[in-house]
Amino acid sequence: VEIAIIDEKFLPLEELDKVYMDRGTFFGDGVYEVxxxxxxxxxxxxxxxxxxxxxxxxxxxxxxxxxxxxxxxISAFEKSKIPNAKIYFHLTRGSGPREHxxxxxxxxxxFLTVTELPDCTSLKKNGVSVITHPDWxxxxxxxxxxxxxxxxxxxxxxxxxxxFEAILVNEDGYITEGASSAFFSIFDEKVYTTPLQENIxxxxxxxxxxxxxxxxxxxxxxxxxxxxEVKKADELFMAVTTKDILPIIEFNNVEISNRLPGEIxxxxxxxxxxxxx
Amino acid sequence: VEIAIIDEKFLPLEELDKVYMDRGTFFGDGVYEVxxxxxxxxxxxxxxxxxxxxxxxxxxxxxxxxxxxxxxxISAFEKSKIPNAKIYFHLTRGSGPREHxxxxxxxxxxFLTVTELPDCTSLKKNGVSVITHPDWxxxxxxxxxxxxxxxxxxxxxxxxxxxFEAILVNEDGYITEGASSAFFSIFDEKVYTTPLQENIxxxxxxxxxxxxxxxxxxxxxxxxxxxxEVKKADELFMAVTTKDILPIIEFNNVEISNRLPGEIxxxxxxxxxxxxx
Numbered sequence: 001v002e003i004a005i006i007d008e009k010f011l012p013l014e015e016l017d018k019v020y021m022d023r024g025t026f027f028g029d030g031v032y033e034v035x036x037x038x039x040x041x042x043x044x045x046x047x048x049x050x051x052x053x054x055x056x057x058x059x060x061x062x063x064x065x066x067x068x069x070x071x072x073x074i075s076a077f078e079k080s081k082i083p084n085a086k087i088y089f090h091l092t093r094g095s096g097p098r099e100h101x102x103x104x105x106x107x108x109x110x111f112l113t114v115t116e117l118p119d120c121t122s123l124k125k126n127g128v129s130v131i132t133h134p135d136w137x138x139x140x141x142x143x144x145x146x147x148x149x150x151x152x153x154x155x156x157x158x159x160x161x162x163x164f165e166a167i168l169v170n171e172d173g174y175i176t177e178g179a180s181s182a183f184f185s186i187f188d189e190k191v192y193t194t195p196l197q198e199n200i201x202x203x204x205x206x207x208x209x210x211x212x213x214x215x216x217x218x219x220x221x222x223x224x225x226x227x228x229e230v231k232k233a234d235e236l237f238m239a240v241t242t243k244d245i246l247p248i249i250e251f252n253n254v255e256i257s258n259r260l261p262g263e264i265x266x267x268x269x270x271x272x273x274x275x276x277x
Numbered sequence: 278v279e280i281a282i283i284d285e286k287f288l289p290l291e292e293l294d295k296v297y298m299d300r301g302t303f304f305g306d307g308v309y310e311v312x313x314x315x316x317x318x319x320x321x322x323x324x325x326x327x328x329x330x331x332x333x334x335x336x337x338x339x340x341x342x343x344x345x346x347x348x349x350x351i352s353a354f355e356k357s358k359i360p361n362a363k364i365y366f367h368l369t370r371g372s373g374p375r376e377h378x379x380x381x382x383x384x385x386x387x388f389l390t391v392t393e394l395p396d397c398t399s400l401k402k403n404g405v406s407v408i409t410h411p412d413w414x415x416x417x418x419x420x421x422x423x424x425x426x427x428x429x430x431x432x433x434x435x436x437x438x439x440x441f442e443a444i445l446v447n448e449d450g451y452i453t454e455g456a457s458s459a460f461f462s463i464f465d466e467k468v469y470t471t472p473l474q475e476n477i478x479x480x481x482x483x484x485x486x487x488x489x490x491x492x493x494x495x496x497x498x499x500x501x502x503x504x505x506e507v508k509k510a511d512e513l514f515m516a517v518t519t520k521d522i523l524p525i526i527e528f529n530n531v532e533i534s535n536r537l538p539g540e541i542x543x544x545x546x547x548x549x550x551x552x553x554x
Contacts, residue, residue, distance in 0.1 A: 003357045005349055005366075005389040006296075010356065013390055019283075019296050020388060025367075027425040028305040059430065072282055079287065080280045088375060089282075090302075097392070098365060100425070100432035100457055111297060112282040113290055115374070138427050139413040147424040148304040148377070150415050153336065155377035180377055 018095035022109055027100070028146035030092030030109075031055035034241050035073065036117060038276040040083045045073065047204045051144065052091075058143045061093050064108060072112060080114040086242055088113050090146060120243045124269070127261045128164035129250030130238070132227045133157050135168035135176050141199045154179040165238055167227075167251075170199070174224040181240040182206040185225060185233040186264050192233075195222040205239040212271035218264065227252060235262025244276070245269045295372035299386055304377070305423035307369030307386075308332035311518050312350065313394060315553040317360045320518075322350065324481045328421065329368075335420045338370050341385060349389060357391040363519055365390050367423060397520045401546070404538045405441035406527030407515070409504045410434050412445035412453050418476045431456040442515055444504075444528075447476070451501040458517035459483040462502060462510040463541050469510075472499040482516040489548035495541065504529060512539025521553070522546045 002013035006020065023029035033048045049070050056064055073087055094106030136150040154166035158179070166179040176194055177183050182203040185192045191213050194200055213220045230236065235257045236248035245268060247261030256262075279290035283297065300306035310325045330343050350364055371383030413427040431443035435456070443456040453471055454460050459480040462469045468490050471477055490497045507513065512534045513525035522545060524538030533539075 001357055002359070002393065003353050003391045005353055005387065007387050010353065013392065016390075017296075019294075022302065023429075024302045025299065025369075025388075025423065027429045028423060029426055029429050059426065060433065076280050076282055076287065080278055082279070092302075098390075100429050101436040102429065102433055103436050110282065110284050111302075113293075113375075114280045115290065116279065134416070136416040138415045138424075139411070140427070145426050146302065146305060147415075147426045149306055149336065149422050149424045150417070152300075152304045152306050152377050152379065156337065156379055159378040159380050 019109070021095040021097070022092050023094060023096070023102070023106070024090065024092030024109065024146055026098045028148070029059070029102070030061070030090050030146045031059065031144050032088065032090035032146060033144065035087040036241050037077060037083065037085045037087070042074070042077055042087070043276050044204050044208065045070065047207065051202060051204065055143050055145065056091065058140070059145065060102070061091065061108060064091065069110065072110070076112055076114045082114060082116050084117045085114050086117045088115075092146070117242060120246070123164070123243065123246055125261070127247035127249035127259070128238070129162070130165045130167050130178070130248050131158050131161050131163040131252055132169045132175070133166040133179070135170045135199075137168070137199070139199060141176075141201055142197075144201060151179040164246075169227060172224075173226050175227065175230060176200055177203070178238050178240070181238040182209070184209065184237050184239065185230050186235040186262060187233055189218065189264060191218050191220045191264075191268075192223050192225060193220065194224060203239065205241055205244055208272060208275055209239050209245065209268060212268050212275070215271050216267055218268070231256070235265050237262070237265045237268070244272055296386070298372040298374070299369050300371060300373070300379070300383070301367065301369030301386065301423055303375045305425070306336070306379070307338070307367050307423045308336065308421050309365065309367035309423060310421065312364040313518050314354060314360065314362045314364070319351070319354055319364070320553050321481050321485065322347065324484065328479060328481065332420050332422065333368065335417070336370075336422065337379070338368065338385060341368065346387065349387070353389055353391050359391060359393050361394045363392050363394045365392075369423070394519060397523070400441070400520065400523055402538070404524035404526030404536070405515070406439070407442045407444050407455070407525050408435050408438050408440040408529055409446045409452070410443040410456070412447045412476075414445070414476070416476060418453075418478055419474075421478060428456040441523075446504060449501075450503050452504065452507060453477055454480070455515050455517070458515040459486070461486065461514050461516065462507050463512040463539060464510055466495065466541060468495050468497045468541075468545075469500050469502060470497065471501060480516065482518055482521055485549060485552055486516050486522065486545060488552070489545050492548050493544055495545070508533070512542050514539070514542045514545070521549055
């Protein structure tokens with residue numbers, strides 16, 4: 001008789017809830033998004049939904065009613081009555097016997113949580129420190145998939161060095177992006193970030209940072225930079241949905257902008273706030 | 278109030294079963310093994326358990342009672358009474374709020390299934406065809422982690438071309454291994470396979486193939502080979518726990534050994550059977 005064990009419990013395989021046979025767990029075969037609200041209003045939902053749909057298409061999860069997912073996001077957010085909420089959701093290809101290929105007939109599994117966003121006022125005010133870490137991720141980081149173990153290990157390495165974020169460095173010695181953020185450098189009042197390509201997530205916060213820079217007539221330049229170049233920057237910052245812009249005041253133990261959030265960074269942050277206000 | 282959605286169902290976050298907050302699903306933050314039995318006897322369990330422990334150490338999952346896991350494997354197998362069984366098990370870092378770093382106090386989640394192994398007699402008799410696919414995996418494929426989306430996509434690409442396996446090719450143009458198998462070529466009665474390194478799984482079946490070759494006084498050479506070299510091989514085969522050795526009779530639509538399982542491959546297979554009989 002086919003058997004399963006969940007922790008200490010033995011049971012017949014046929015009695016397993018489908019969640020235990022989720023391809024999300026077996027393979028990370030799914031995509032996810034993190035959306036946030038500012039004061040009762042969801043920010044950039046259309047953009048997140050579009051990226052989510054692109055991810056589903058990229059890994060061949062078909063027949064998903066995207067509009068229905070969007071409505072679930074809105075509905076859960078409204079029910080929560082949390083003004084500054086973090087909305088996480090993922091969709092996996094479905095549950096079934098563990099076989100790599102997916103020629104079978106799968107019904108996707110959807111999961112969502114709405115939680116309170118932790119306050120990040122002091123992080124914004126004081127800035128954060130970062131370290132670099134080898135970019136061990138797969139070659140399709142443009143897909144926001146559930147394969148995040150390299151990100152986890154990099155973030156943990158940062159934590160263990162009392163740093164807030166790990167900035168990933170590829171085999172060519174260039175920075176790609178943060179383990180869970182986009183990364184920006186400022187030299188001579190120009191803003192630099194990595195060119196968007198297959199190993200970079202098309203960050204939505206990055207997109208709005210670029211828009212903010214444009215409004216401020218700050219030039220944004222896509223360029224590959226090494227850690228050695230970056231540590232000489234006038235200012236550094238990172239961008240992530242849950243905290244938008246965070247100034248970086250230390251990079252691999254090198255002080256940046258005298259350990260204070262940079263002036264241009266603050267301007268960009270203020271301009272960004274116009275979009276979310 | 279913090280809220281979750283499972284498929285169509287809304288519920289308070291606090292009522293979620295911990296399986297929904299598993300880091301295995303959020304990040305693929307866990308390792309797995311697949312073990313098999315031959316005629317009522319588990320094969321190479323000690324080796325699989327050792328690799329499993331190495332994987333846990335590599336990703337920093339601590340305080341796991343490995344002996345207890347081994348006993349669970351044996352106990353589930355015995356309860357199942359399936360002579361030719363496939364035993365899958367994984368352990369994830371645990372459940373909790375979705376944060377990349379794992380400085381919190383996690384209790385690992387264990388999961389196991391024992392299922393009947395599908396018969397592969399005709400695959401062994403007739404051989405299989407393979408295609409090549411870019412190796413999109415992360416840089417630590419020596420760790421048997423739950424981050425398997427690149428393997429899934431490669432296997433699916435193979436399926437869609439009516440091939441049984443995808444042989445992965447790295448950016449330097451060399452074969453690494455199959456999406457879920459080790460890969461071997463035979464030239465002039467010598468057996469070639471990829472050097473073991475950080476981007477290769479230390480395959481246990483590979484280890485026993487090497488042992489079988491040694492018994493047959495066949496030289497095994499670790500060497501990087503390109504698809505162009507390999508398609509001129511006298512014989513090709515793949516090795517995977519659930520099927521041990523499978524002859525390859527077609528490589529990227531090129532016939533190998535006249536579309537018949539190779540003679541040396543068959544000898545190795547027979548020798549391998551001595552270990553499992």
